[in-house]
Amino acid sequence: MKRLVSGIKPTGSLTLGNYIGALRQFVKLQEELIDTEFFIFIADLHAITTPQERQALKKNIKSIAALYIACGLDPKKVNLFVQSEVQEHATLGYIMESTAYVGEMERMTQYKDKKGKQTEGIRTSLLTYPALMAADILLYDADIVPIGDDQKQHLELTRNLAQRFNNLYGDTFVVPEGFFPKTGARIKSLTEPTKKMDKSAENPKAYILLLDDLNQVKNKIRSAVTDSDTEIRYDLKNKAGISNLLTIYASLTDISIKEIEEKYKNSSYKEFKEDLANIVADTLAPIQEKYNEIISSPYLDEVLDMGREKASLIARKKIFKVYKRMGLGRIK
Ligand code: TYM
Numbered sequence: 001m002k003r004l005v006s007g008i009k010p011t012g013s014l015t016l017g018n019y020i021g022a023l024r025q026f027v028k029l030q031e032e033l034i035d036t037e038f039f040i041f042i043a044d045l046h047a048i049t050t051p052q053e054r055q056a057l058k059k060n061i062k063s064i065a066a067l068y069i070a071c072g073l074d075p076k077k078v079n080l081f082v083q084s085e086v087q088e089h090a091t092l093g094y095i096m097e098s099t100a101y102v103g104e105m106e107r108m109t110q111y112k113d114k115k116g117k118q119t120e121g122i123r124t125s126l127l128t129y130p131a132l133m134a135a136d137i138l139l140y141d142a143d144i145v146p147i148g149d150d151q152k153q154h155l156e157l158t159r160n161l162a163q164r165f166n167n168l169y170g171d172t173f174v175v176p177e178g179f180f181p182k183t184g185a186r187i188k189s190l191t192e193p194t195k196k197m198d199k200s201a202e203n204p205k206a207y208i209l210l211l212d213d214l215n216q217v218k219n220k221i222r223s224a225v226t227d228s229d230t231e232i233r234y235d236l237k238n239k240a241g242i243s244n245l246l247t248i249y250a251s252l253t254d255i256s257i258k259e260i261e262e263k264y265k266n267s268s269y270k271e272f273k274e275d276l277a278n279i280v281a282d283t284l285a286p287i288q289e290k291y292n293e294i295i296s297s298p299y300l301d302e303v304l305d306m307g308r309e310k311a312s313l314i315a316r317k318k319i320f321k322v323y324k325r326m327g328l329g330r331i332k
Pocket residue numbers: 005006007008009010017018019020021022043046132133136137145146147148149150151184185186187188196197198
């Protein structure tokens with residue numbers, strides 16, 4: 001049996017980028033990979049690398065859990081759990097910090113970006129967080145890790161740390177492979193289409209949240225920045241805005257970009273955007289409906305309890321093995 005692991009940080013509401021780059025992939029893979037165990041979690045320990053308000057964090061944890069299910073993850077097939085409820089993540093995180101070098105952490109582009117935006121009170125964990133991410137993955141001997149492009153460097157580091165640990169202490173961890181969507185691994189901002197779609201952008205028109213009001217969603221697509229040309233053509237360098245919209249269209253419909261270009265070759269940007277606005281709204285409508293159904297139900301807690309039990313069982317065994325390999329504690 002193979003294993004798949006992935007997670008999402010509960011720092012605010014999820015975006016269409018998270019959906020296309022991650023959630024939608026999880027759901028597809030759940031149907032395709034029948035010989036694989038899934039461990040999908042809410043990465044709350046990662047959220048506290050930057051300040052979080054207590055009530056908001058609690059709310060976001062529950063909200064992501066509900067969105068996982070609302071987007072189509074089946075708790076019978078997938079173990080869904082909250083990262084901090086499985087203590088071994090933090091334990092192995094420390095061991096990974098004791099495997100990684102400071103220079104490696106300082107080279108992570110996400111750290112450099114985030115550090116650049118913040119001048120004071122940068123938390124140590126913002127620097128060491130990729131070690132925790134490595135732990136999240138290696139704890140379950142994951143073979144496959146579905147992620148968006150922005151996490152590629154962290155996955156490379158994870159692979160290096162697994163290999164380094166195996167060389168130092170003997171074969172202990174599976175070296176995981178990343179899985180990136182064919183289209184949509186990097187959804188861009190709707191207002192600045194050279195940047196990643198990110199909920200921390202100042203202008204809310206830059207991103208679509210999965211729980212945004214659907215009229216607002218349509219308006220955000222209609223007002224997305226494009227160029228002064230009229231041709232609907234994929235050209236990342238010269239037509240970043242329209243290319244991003246084509247990517248969103250292709251990701252949500254599973255129609256190739258070539259076919260979409262062909263379909264709209266005699267249409268205006270306005271017509272194309274109108275169709276896309278409807279496609280996005282039609283994708284989000286059933287997700288929101290299901291979300292509202294389950295967000296306050298005891299079912300959500302039952303699912304997360306079950307997930308935690310299953311994950312803990314595997315994690316405990318793995319830590320035992322790691323301690324033994326390293327000579328920690330009194331394990332013979
Ligand atoms: P996070 O919470 O920032 O993002 C969650 C997932 O969404 C993807 N993503 C995107 N994909 C395409 N276009 C975008 N604009 C976009 N924005 C986000 C991310 O690539 C990611 O797959 N460190 C991770 C969470 C994590 C994790 C793990 C993931 C913690 N431990 C172990 C995999 C395995 C993070 O902060 O992702």
